[in-house]
Amino acid sequence: VVPGSVTDPHHRADRRASPVTSSSTLGMISHSAIIKDLINNIFKVAASGFPVLIEGETGSGKELVSRGIHECSGRKDSPFVVVNCGAISPELIESELFGHEKGAFTGATAQRRGAFEIAHGGSIFLDEIGELPLRLQPKLLRALEQKEIKRVGGNDSILVDVRVLAATNRNLRKEVSDRNFRDDLYFRISTITLSVPPLRDRREDILPIAIHFLSDVASRANRPAPELSSPAAEFLSSHDWPGNVRELRNAIQRAVVMSDGPSLGVRDFSFLHSTNPESPAVVADHSLSRWEMSEKTNILNELSRQKGNKTQTARELGIAKSTLFEKLKKYGIRTPK
Template structure:
């Protein structure tokens, strides 16, 4: 579509004057148009040129608008057809809808209504084309499996994973909850020279502190009351493979020097044991916390931070991935429909627009849950707006209000800065490192300003 164009329309009417009138009016409304006075000529034109919408009269000499609609829907189902019918001929319009028409308008034509109808049809085609292009171009190699998306930020991430996977360097995967950090870790393992070894994941936040050391390092028989037999820890279970420590920021402070020692020496001492055992693993860790802030505030050891953060991968939140949202949503619809044996095949255009507009604080995990819910609730073959939660149906993007035209509402520049800094900080969920990068500040300057504002965690 050309800049400043609302779409390209093919007008079909056996009255040339009507075609010229429509073309002139639509041009003033930002549409580009071509016209033909016979359905046969229109079919030939569609074979060689691309249009966003076909606008056709129903009653024409030779081939009727209904027949034209059937032909276009059979050969170019991607192009929506809108039919024009005389007032009082709604039965004919209904027949055209059954033949595959997208919508109809009645004569005499109300140009404002026609422009709205055409814009909706153009938007429908754009969404369908977007999903189609994404579906055709998003199939990743097996190494990326469930990592779906072809937005620029995801393309960059795939490239980073491919380049670092063949190294032995420790990787820290950073990102908000629900962005798919474990999928990234699995891809790193699958591409690495250790792919034939085990991939052993452990969630540091899910294990009680008393059990964490035994889980990681193992224990000797009789080391504690329930230790009836010797047990190999996860470091040894991951031998020749990859150990993935998720939520590393939740690791208890008392456990951190023990982990650091093990990593530095590539040896572990089982709880209650008197011999150290060597191990050979590649370490990948993940966190949704700002570990630099954790270090500065004394909750995470600086030496351990630099040991695990040889290479850092930042996973983009879903709100930064554009139309990847629709591709993921369609995948989740397909999966949920298959599991529940329901005939749900897609997402309606209005619902797709709501999904694109929403900010997704829960990221991919939230999207998956919402699409499963929608598939369970919808009575149709496509997820509709009413099948989405109220928070998505009624979502409005937040704006930073800094004043209006009334001089009494205007605020000093310093107040504008304060509001924007706090807005950015809230948007990135208090990740001060990321906020500083977005704002173009160093972390010390950001901390100083927050202290001025009296802001604490």
């Protein structure tokens, strides 16, 4: 579904209007030249079998890019397997990637194939690869270079034909210099690098994406899709969206579910800039940029919604728990133990 554009005489975001220059290729809805360039690059790199490193902020659409690469490649009819390296405990990630033999560890009651075996002939998407423990990085490098893996507790090498697509919201070059990430693995996975721009750098895409989500969410909620008032459209377009497309989608979902009328106004999105002025954690720090303040507010709001549950907060924000802790420390946000 290609969303509408702001074209009617009253300058409202009309979900029924047909856009002239937007693109929904590979599921990416865009008016911006920067995303059209990204789509062109996806087609280019898809034809090769090289690993691809996809860089971008949380929620910017890195998994969508990886799926686009897979769907445009010769492997499109083979499996596409997603592994979030930041969402799996360090004790289990090796088994998740490479599988295990029966009895390899407590609880291993049966042999289990890992993601690389399941993805044989296709592609594997390693999200948040910067979270991969150092001790496992040589094994991933071996899988890339030798195209073989060993299950946990096993002795036999298993040949796997898998294209690795990796993503990170970290600066892996800095992680390499800090010795948190192996340089040989970094050079291997970054043969080709694609960057996904944050939503605030392509503001002309915000309304088309929002209107698409309006239609989709309303359909799921079994109700007519509300329209955006002109002030609401302007508000959404000016918001910095530290959580990017994921945050925009969640905001639309919440607004649609909680609204009563046929249109959405600014007040339906008041939760995007609501803070508790009495909390010392939300006192404005003038050393922070506007975007950092917006990100800080986004984290505070999600923590409040999750009643301080950091695991659930990290999951809803789409980041690793360790990344959340880093941001809490950076912004001086204190939560109950």
